[in-house]
Amino acid sequence: MxxxxxxxxxxxxxxxxxxxxxGYLETVxxxxxxxxxxxxxxxxxxxxxxxxxxxxxxxxxxLSVSADEDVLExxxxxxxxxxxxxxxxxTSTVSRETAVRAAELLQPAGASFLDAPVSGGIEGARKAxxxxxxxxxxxxxxxxxxxxxxxAGRIAHMGPVGSGQATKAVNxxxxxxxxxxxxxxxxxxxxxxxxxxxxIDVTGSGxxxxxxxxxxxxxxxxxxxxxxxRVALHxxxxxxxxxxxxxxxxxxxxxxxxLIHYRRLMGAGYGDEDISxxxxxxxxxxxxxxxxxxxx
Numbered sequence: 001m002x003x004x005x006x007x008x009x010x011x012x013x014x015x016x017x018x019x020x021x022x023g024y025l026e027t028v029x030x031x032x033x034x035x036x037x038x039x040x041x042x043x044x045x046x047x048x049x050x051x052x053x054x055x056x057x058x059x060x061x062x063l064s065v066s067a068d069e070d071v072l073e074x075x076x077x078x079x080x081x082x083x084x085x086x087x088x089x090x091t092s093t094v095s096r097e098t099a100v101r102a103a104e105l106l107q108p109a110g111a112s113f114l115d116a117p118v119s120g121g122i123e124g125a126r127k128a129x130x131x132x133x134x135x136x137x138x139x140x141x142x143x144x145x146x147x148x149x150x151x152a153g154r155i156a157h158m159g160p161v162g163s164g165q166a167t168k169a170v171n172x173x174x175x176x177x178x179x180x181x182x183x184x185x186x187x188x189x190x191x192x193x194x195x196x197x198x199x200i201d202v203t204g205s206g207x208x209x210x211x212x213x214x215x216x217x218x219x220x221x222x223x224x225x226x227x228x229x230r231v232a233l234h235x236x237x238x239x240x241x242x243x244x245x246x247x248x249x250x251x252x253x254x255x256x257x258x259l260i261h262y263r264r265l266m267g268a269g270y271g272d273e274d275i276s277x278x279x280x281x282x283x284x285x286x287x288x289x290x291x292x293x294x295x296x
């Protein structure tokens with residue numbers, strides 16, 4: 001199936017490369033034309049001048065953009081070039097309502113929409129090991145699954161359109177909790193004057209072990225916070241989670257706390273760092289309290 005990719009950022013570019021390796025990538029488009037030209041030249045694939053041109057060449061269009069308004073803007077821009085039967089698959093993290101609206105916009109053209117947010121970060125995008133949670137028609141998903149296997153190691157159909165984004169919201173709450181726990185625990189370990197490399201190794205081998213500790217613990221220890229998953233993007237995602245919870249008249253304490261912490265980090269100029277830079281905030285708890293107590 002000829003596939004086009006729109007959005008060649010930190011996630012979109014490696015997904016496009018993996019689609020090319022598997023023989024599916026037909027053409028690319030990016031709002032910043034230089035990125036399209038560079039990747040298209042590197043891979044020897046077509047570079048569309050507009051989203052509609054890309055749509056006219058492809059049976060599957062993969063979106064990788066940042067915000068709700070970007071998704072709807074791209075869907076509208078695709079419409080003039082779409083053919084009946086085209087599938088538009090959005091890997092962005094946006095609201096459930098945006099996914100439903102995108103599907104409604106595509107329906108008159110005879111095109112299908114799948115909301116398919118992913119988890120696994122830049123590493124997962126590069127290694128094609130992303131976890132993909134999809135909302136949409138099962139028949140459509142089955143038709144494009146061979147292509148999706150080129151970019152994802154785990155593909156799960158969660159229900160109708162919007163279910164993928166709902167599942168990703170749950171994922172982002174979990175990610176916030178893991179970030180809070182790991183950064184706070186390591187700041188505590190540092191205050192206790194423990195060797196952080198050994199703490200990461202031994203705790204990572206037990207019940208507290210997790211992907212975030214294994215991959216971000218060592219870089220936190222070195223004071224390195226290159227993304228990864230940017231603070232500003234997780235903040236955007238958690239704001240969506242907060243809005244969804246409000247539909248139940250519920251405030252999620254973990255989400256509320258993380259939003260506060262991320263606002264502080266963004267205000268200090270760390271919004272483009274990896275979410276593990278929350279370690280800065282946690283370390284500050286102990287700095288403000290005068291350092292470790294005297295040893296007995």
